[in-house]
Amino acid sequence: MTTVAAPLPTRRKDLLARLAEPHCFDLAVIGGGATGLGVALDAAARGFSVVLVESHDFAKGTSSRATKLVHGGVRYLAQGNIALVREALHERTTLLHNAPHLAQPLPFVMPSYHWWETPFYGAGLLMYDVLAGKAGLGATQFLGRERTLQCLPTVRTEGLKGGVKYWDGQFDDARLALALARTAASHGALLVNYCPARELIHEGGRVAGLVCEDVESGRRFRVRARSVVNATGVWVDDLRQMDGEAIGRPVKPIVAPSQGVHIVVDREFLPADHALMVPKTAxxxxxFAVPWLGKLILGTTDSPRQDVVREPEPFREEVDFILQESARFLTRAPRAADIRSIWVGLRPLVKPQDDDGDNTKSLSREHTVLSSRSGLVTVTGGKWTTYRAMAEDVLQKCFTLELLPSRPAGITNNLPLVGAPAQPVTHRISELQGLHSYGSEARFVADLPGNSECLSEGLTEAMVRFAARYEYASTVEDMLARRSRLLFLDARKAIALAPRIAALLQDELGADPQLEAFLTLAQQYLHIPGEQALDFPE
Structure with missing residues (x-):
C-alpha cells in the first residue's frame, strides 16, 4: 500500500518568518501563475533553494481563466507550426500522467455542414494523431450524421452531414496551479502569496534580489538571490521597466495583451460528455463548447486590449459573438439570461520588436525567455499545456548565463503532483467535483471537522478548512474562485454562499476574509456591458 504524505501546513506567519530569515536563495521567482510555479517546482526538484512571491493569490490572473484545455493546438497545426504542436502534444501527455485527478482526456467532435469539411478537417486531425504518436489519447474518427448526433445531442441538425471526432485533454487550471505550488513546497521551496515585489535589488549593476511587501501588515522583506526570474505574465514589462531604470537602460515592451472571454451556462444546452469544436466561425x-465541472463553457474570443487590469471586463461585442455563434450550432441557443458566469483572461502574446500593430492573430503563442544586462531573466508567452517545458527553458537560460550551476533537466517529466493517486482515476472532470479533486489527499479532507456539512454541491465545510490550513487560502475569493470553482461556475450561488465561507475562514485564520470585496467582485462575473444589472440574492 502506497503511503501518502500528510499535507504541509501553510500558516502565513510561518511563511513570513522564513521569508525574514537572512538567506541568499539560489533562485527568486516573481509571479505565481502557471509559468512561475512551474519554474519554482523545477528548480526545487533539482535541489536549488527557491523563493516565489506573488502579488495576489496563486493563479489569480490568466492561469485561472483558461479554456480548461490541455491541448497540442489544432489551430497551430493549421498554421503549419509543427514544432509547437509536437512539443505541446508531448507536454499534454506528461501533464495528464502527473496529475490524473486534475487533468484527463476529453473527446471533441467537429460537426460538418458542408461535404468537404469532414475530409478536409479530418485529414488535419489525422496528422495530429501522427504527431502525437504513442502519446496519442485516442484515434481520430470520421462520423456519420447519426453518430455525430449521438455524441452531440443538441447540435443543429439542419444541413448536418457528419463530423470528426478527436481527442485532447481538459483540466482544472486553478487547482493544478495550486498543486504545482504545494509540490514545490514539498521540495523545500518557499512560496508566499499576497506579497508583491516592490523593488529589485541591484549590486554593481546586477540584479541581486528583491524587496517584497506583505499586503496584510505592510511589512517589507529584503530577499537576496543569485538569480531572479520575472514570470509575471502580461505584467512582465512593468518589472522589466523597473529593472531597466535601475541600470539606466530603458526597455521596449514585448507583450501585447489579448483578451479571451468565456461564458458558462447549464449543461442542458449540450448534455454530452463530448466537447463541441467549431474550427472556423463567421x-x-x-x-469551443466544453463540458466542465457540471456546466458548459462557451468561448473563447481573441481581442487586443491596451490596458492591463487584474479583473478585465468583457467587451459587449465579445459576449454577443459567443452567443450568436453558439446559436449557429446548437438547437437551443443560450441567451444572456441563461449565463451563470462570465470570466475574462488576458493572454501575454509576444510581439515582434518592430511591430506596433494590434492584430493578435499575427502574434506569437510561443513562449519567450530573455535576459537583461542586469541578469534579470524574463519569461512570457506560451500556454498552460507547455508550462513544464517553459520552466526547463528558464533554468537553461540561468545555466547559460552562469547564474546557477548546471544540473540535469527532465526531473519533472515523471514527477507526480500533490494528490496524484496511485490507482486509476474513474471520475470525470466534465462532471461536478467533490473529494475527487483532492486525489490521494481526499482522506485528509474527510478527517477534518465539517466533512458531512454540505455548503453547496461538491463543497463541504471540511474543504474550506483544508484550504485555510494547507492550500494558502485566506480570503473568500481564494476559496470560491480558485480552491472551489463556484464563482466561475455559478456566480449567483457563490454570492449566496459567501457569508458562510467568510465565517469559516474567520474561524480558521482569525483574519479579515474580505467578504465585501468578494461580493463586489462576484457581480462583475454576471455583468454584461450595456445590460441592466441583474438581481442578486440577499
Whole structure:
C-alpha cells in the first residue's frame, strides 16, 4: 500500500518568518501563475533553494481563466507550426500522467455542414494523431450524421452531414496551479502569496534580489538571490521597466495583451460528455463548447486590449459573438439570461520588436525567455499545456548565463503532483467535483471537522478548512474562485454562499476574509456591458 504524505501546513506567519530569515536563495521567482510555479517546482526538484512571491493569490490572473484545455493546438497545426504542436502534444501527455485527478482526456467532435469539411478537417486531425504518436489519447474518427448526433445531442441538425471526432485533454487550471505550488513546497521551496515585489535589488549593476511587501501588515522583506526570474505574465514589462531604470537602460515592451472571454451556462444546452469544436466561425476564429465541472463553457474570443487590469471586463461585442455563434450550432441557443458566469483572461502574446500593430492573430503563442544586462531573466508567452517545458527553458537560460550551476533537466517529466493517486482515476472532470479533486489527499479532507456539512454541491465545510490550513487560502475569493470553482461556475450561488465561507475562514485564520470585496467582485462575473444589472440574492 502506497503511503501518502500528510499535507504541509501553510500558516502565513510561518511563511513570513522564513521569508525574514537572512538567506541568499539560489533562485527568486516573481509571479505565481502557471509559468512561475512551474519554474519554482523545477528548480526545487533539482535541489536549488527557491523563493516565489506573488502579488495576489496563486493563479489569480490568466492561469485561472483558461479554456480548461490541455491541448497540442489544432489551430497551430493549421498554421503549419509543427514544432509547437509536437512539443505541446508531448507536454499534454506528461501533464495528464502527473496529475490524473486534475487533468484527463476529453473527446471533441467537429460537426460538418458542408461535404468537404469532414475530409478536409479530418485529414488535419489525422496528422495530429501522427504527431502525437504513442502519446496519442485516442484515434481520430470520421462520423456519420447519426453518430455525430449521438455524441452531440443538441447540435443543429439542419444541413448536418457528419463530423470528426478527436481527442485532447481538459483540466482544472486553478487547482493544478495550486498543486504545482504545494509540490514545490514539498521540495523545500518557499512560496508566499499576497506579497508583491516592490523593488529589485541591484549590486554593481546586477540584479541581486528583491524587496517584497506583505499586503496584510505592510511589512517589507529584503530577499537576496543569485538569480531572479520575472514570470509575471502580461505584467512582465512593468518589472522589466523597473529593472531597466535601475541600470539606466530603458526597455521596449514585448507583450501585447489579448483578451479571451468565456461564458458558462447549464449543461442542458449540450448534455454530452463530448466537447463541441467549431474550427472556423463567421469571422475565422475557433469556438469551443466544453463540458466542465457540471456546466458548459462557451468561448473563447481573441481581442487586443491596451490596458492591463487584474479583473478585465468583457467587451459587449465579445459576449454577443459567443452567443450568436453558439446559436449557429446548437438547437437551443443560450441567451444572456441563461449565463451563470462570465470570466475574462488576458493572454501575454509576444510581439515582434518592430511591430506596433494590434492584430493578435499575427502574434506569437510561443513562449519567450530573455535576459537583461542586469541578469534579470524574463519569461512570457506560451500556454498552460507547455508550462513544464517553459520552466526547463528558464533554468537553461540561468545555466547559460552562469547564474546557477548546471544540473540535469527532465526531473519533472515523471514527477507526480500533490494528490496524484496511485490507482486509476474513474471520475470525470466534465462532471461536478467533490473529494475527487483532492486525489490521494481526499482522506485528509474527510478527517477534518465539517466533512458531512454540505455548503453547496461538491463543497463541504471540511474543504474550506483544508484550504485555510494547507492550500494558502485566506480570503473568500481564494476559496470560491480558485480552491472551489463556484464563482466561475455559478456566480449567483457563490454570492449566496459567501457569508458562510467568510465565517469559516474567520474561524480558521482569525483574519479579515474580505467578504465585501468578494461580493463586489462576484457581480462583475454576471455583468454584461450595456445590460441592466441583474438581481442578486440577499
Amino acid at each position: 469571422d475565422g476564429r475557433v469556438l
